[in-house]
Amino acid sequence: MIGEKHPKVFALKASRAYGEMVAASMGVPLSTHEERSFEDGEHKTRPLESVRGDDVFVIQSLYDGPDESVNDKLCRLLFFCGALLDAAASSVTVLAPYLCYARKDRKTKFRDPVTMRYVAQLCESAGIAHVVTLDVHNLAAFQNAFRCRTDHLEARMLFVDHFAPLVREGEAIVISPDEGGLKRADSFRRALSARLGRDIPLGFSEKRRSAGLVSGGGLHGDVKGRTAIIIDDLIATGTTLVRAAAAARSLGAAHVYAAATHGLFIGAAGDVLSDPVLDQVVVTDSVPPFRLAGNAKRDKLVILPSAPLFAKAARRIHVNGSVSALLGPED
Numbered sequence: 001m002i003g004e005k006h007p008k009v010f011a012l013k014a015s016r017a018y019g020e021m022v023a024a025s026m027g028v029p030l031s032t033h034e035e036r037s038f039e040d041g042e043h044k045t046r047p048l049e050s051v052r053g054d055d056v057f058v059i060q061s062l063y064d065g066p067d068e069s070v071n072d073k074l075c076r077l078l079f080f081c082g083a084l085l086d087a088a089a090s091s092v093t094v095l096a097p098y099l100c101y102a103r104k105d106r107k108t109k110f111r112d113p114v115t116m117r118y119v120a121q122l123c124e125s126a127g128i129a130h131v132v133t134l135d136v137h138n139l140a141a142f143q144n145a146f147r148c149r150t151d152h153l154e155a156r157m158l159f160v161d162h163f164a165p166l167v168r169e170g171e172a173i174v175i176s177p178d179e180g181g182l183k184r185a186d187s188f189r190r191a192l193s194a195r196l197g198r199d200i201p202l203g204f205s206e207k208r209r210s211a212g213l214v215s216g217g218g219l220h221g222d223v224k225g226r227t228a229i230i231i232d233d234l235i236a237t238g239t240t241l242v243r244a245a246a247a248a249r250s251l252g253a254a255h256v257y258a259a260a261t262h263g264l265f266i267g268a269a270g271d272v273l274s275d276p277v278l279d280q281v282v283v284t285d286s287v288p289p290f291r292l293a294g295n296a297k298r299d300k301l302v303i304l305p306s307a308p309l310f311a312k313a314a315r316r317i318h319v320n321g322s323v324s325a326l327l328g329p330e331d
Contacts, residue, residue, distance in 0.1 A: 007318045008051050008089075011059040012076055014068050018097065018285065018307055019059040025311030035076070045080040052088040057314050062100035063264065063287045070100045074119070078126040085127045093130040093317060094123065095310050097286035098262050102133075105141035120145040132313055132323075134286055134306060135233050135261035151323045153313055155261040155284050156188050158304045162282055163229055163257065164195045170254075171226040175219070176204040177244040185231045188259075192229075203228075205244035219244065224252035234262035235283065238272030245277040255279050263301075265291045273300045 008031045011019020016030075023030040032048040060077045064070040081092045104115035123131060123146070130149040136142040139152055174192065176185035186202055193200045203221015228248040230241055235258075245256045256278055263283035265272070270292050273281055283289070284306040292301070313323050 005054070007055040007057055007314065008047075008049075009057045009059070009314070010047065010080070010084075012045070012073070012080060014065055014073055014076075015059050015061045015097075018061060021305065021307035022059055022095065022311045022314070025308045026315055033080070043076065043079075045076055046083050047087055050087070051084055053090050055091050055093070055318050056084050056089045057093045057095055057317075058084070059095045059097075059310070061097040061286055063098045063262075066290055074100060074122070078122055078128075081123075081126045081128050091129045092127065093132065093314070094128050095314060096131065096133045097284075097306060097310065099131075099133040099136055099142075102136045102138070102142060105138045105145070114145075116141060117145045120147070124148050130317065132310065132317070134284070134309075137233055151313060151317070153306075153309055153323075154187075154327050155304070155306060155309075156191055156327070158284060158306065158309070159188060159231070159259050159282065160191045160195050162302070162304060163192060163259070166257070167192075167200075167227050167229070168196060173201050173203055173221055173223055173226045173228050173253075175221060175223070175228050175230045175244060175248065176202070177230055177232050177240045179204055179206070181232055184233060188229075188231050205230075205247055219247035219251060223248045225254055227255040227257070228253040230256065230258045232258075232260040234264055235260045235269060235272065235281070236264050236266050238265070238269040241281075242272055242275050242277065245275070249277045257282065259283070262286050263289055263303075265289055 006028050009023045009028055010031045010033050013035050020030055033045060034048055035045045037043045058081060060073055062070055062073050084092050101115040101119050106114060128148060131146060132151045134153045135155055143150060174185050174189040176182045182204055189200050189202050201221060203219060206218040230244050235241060241258045248256050257280045258278055259282040261284050264287055280302060281300050282302045284304050286306055312326055316323050
């Protein structure tokens with residue numbers, strides 16, 4: 001559009017590679033900034049170009065990384081957003097592919113913190129106008145925690161694009177690894193069924209957690225002779241996925257795939273990829289698989305790009321368009 005003022009897009013150092021992909025998909029250059037660390041552990045971050053009157057997007061995926069802790073990343077993000085507003089930016093929108101502390105969304109024990117709400121308060125105190133993230137653990141808790149504007153993107157259609165060709169022939173079933181993920185799994189099942197033009201059944205695996213220990217393993221659903229797709233929001237240690245996959249195999253599943261938006265791969269989670277009960281593990285690039293070593297990353301792991309989805313969302317936000325339209329067909 002003639003005369004349209006392009007948004008400014010920044011990516012903090014820890015998410016620069018991801019930010020470059022977002023900026024390229026938006027068709028704008030990545031704006032320049034400076035990050036300096038001092039000997040006492042403090043740091044400063046500032047834009048190196050004018051942002052006066054601009055809509056500014058800041059990209060930072062808030063996971064614990066090899067070079068910066070999750071708390072370092074959060075502080076750098078908050079301080080940089082404050083600096084942008086002090087430099088007269090019109091608005092600041094945070095694009096956070098992975099949102100830290102989103103799993104700590106409620107009290108589970110006496111005097112427990114609700115840390116996601118505290119993160120929301122920090123963002124609001126820094127003047128952040130809008131937070132966009134991908135597949136949080138509990139959508140309702142995320143929406144209720146923030147008082148600033150939020151948008152929630154979903155990897156559902158990325159997974160549909162990937163799996164539809166794999167299950168176009170033969171029978172399939174979508175499985176939630178626990179009862180709590182049934183709504184997420186059913187949403188993916190509906191979208192996959194619509195793409196294939198036939199109904200795909202839904203199943204779920206039993207899971208009980210007590211004092212950090214996971215038990216259970218019964219699977220509800222007809223998997224015999226079918227391709228089973230286990231869908232979840234994230235892979236941490238991988239215990240839950242492997243348990244569900246083993247249950248599906250024991251009941252005669254022909255193939256077992258696992259899909260999760262965020263691949264954290266904590267501890268011995270590399271065993272998830274080497275366990276023969278799984279044919280393939282599919283994640284997005286919201287968190288780089290830096291914790292996986294050797295051939296584990298190459299043999300079974302498929303990484304789907306989510307940066308174009310954030311680029312589309314940012315473009316729509318900039319022109320006051322609909323972000324929900326990016327989520328695919330309604331349930």
